[in-house]
Amino acid sequence: MxxxxxxxxxxxxxxxxxxxxxxxxxxxxxxxxxxxxxxxxxxxxxxxxxxxxxxxxxxxxxxxxxxxxxxxxxxxxxxxxxxxxxxxxxxxxxxxxxxASNFSVGVNLFFHFNEYIASKMQAYTEYNVSVKEIHHLQKVDKPSGTGITTAEGIVKHYTDLNDWVADDEADSKISIYSEREPDVVGTHIVTYASEIDKIELGHVAHSRxxxxxxxxxxxxxxxxxxxxxxxxxxxxx
Structure with missing residues (x-):
């Protein structure tokens, strides 16, 4: 080829x-x-x-x-x-x-599980959901495409969420927080946080x-x- x-x-x-x-x-x-x-x-x-x-x-x-x-x-x-x-x-x-915003097989399984978990968690309104993505210093776009895809997969299953917002909080929007650090290939974490506990789903890439x-x-x-x-x-x- x-x-x-x-x-x-x-x-x-x-x-x-x-x-x-x-x-x-x-x-x-x-x-x-x-x-x-x-x-x-x-x-x-x-x-x-x-x-x-x-x-x-x-x-x-x-x-x-x-x-x-x-x-x-x-x-x-x-x-x-x-x-x-x-x-x-x-x-x-x-x-x-x-x-694809991300071609990793592991990340796409992460997307799949992310949507499944969101479909269950949307019934538990005491949990606030957010997304964090961490990448290397040279990455131009913020949030990452993978972070956006993750957030959109959650929004799809939440009746009270209609979009995402970057590095902030807003009504009816899921927050995507971006960090840039040296030598980080790509980390994405979904957090469901309540006053009594926290649930996280994450993917960490070790190489390209x-x-x-x-x-x-x-x-x-x-x-x-x-x-x-x-x-x-x-x-x-």
């Missing part, structure tokens, strides 16, 4: 190593220094693109792939105000688009290998498919 890596930071380089070890080819790598070379890639020389870039670049990268018949897997966060536009573009062009491996798995799975997909589809959750 010929893989185009759009975004060649720590994640892109980890994916490259894993892909080569599995016998895949790297069609090319694109970062901030050679963004203009994206136009060199088409379905003739690329089987799938894996896109991990900054919020301001993600939508344009995804759009290019979808309008040039290149299946694209994206893990970029901070651009989801244009997600519907991307999915509409995929459907219009008969393309293939796989998006889980994220990179999941993204590569998604690229392999997406090949020869059409439509919009996510981790629930691939993991059958």
């Amino acid at each position: 010929r893989i185009l890596l759009i975004g060649y930071g720590k994640m892109g380089k980890t994916i490259e190593q894993m892909a080569l070890a599995k016998g895949h080819q790297i069609a090319g790598t694109i970062d901030h220094s050679n963004t203009e070379t994206l136009s060199n890639y088409t379905a003739d020389n690329t089987d799938v693109a894996i896109e991990f870039t900054h919020p301001e670049a993600a939508f344009n990268n995804i759009s290019y792939c979808l309008t040039h018949d290149i299946p694209v897997v994206s893990g970029s966060t901070g651009w989801l105000n244009k997600f519907k536009e991307a999915t509409d573009l995929c459907q219009h062009n008969g393309g293939a688009f796989f998006y 290998a889980g994220f990179a491996g999941g993204a590569l798995m998604a690229a392999e799975w997406l090949l020869n498919k059409k439509g919009v997909y996510g981790m629930k589809d691939m993991l059958n959750l």
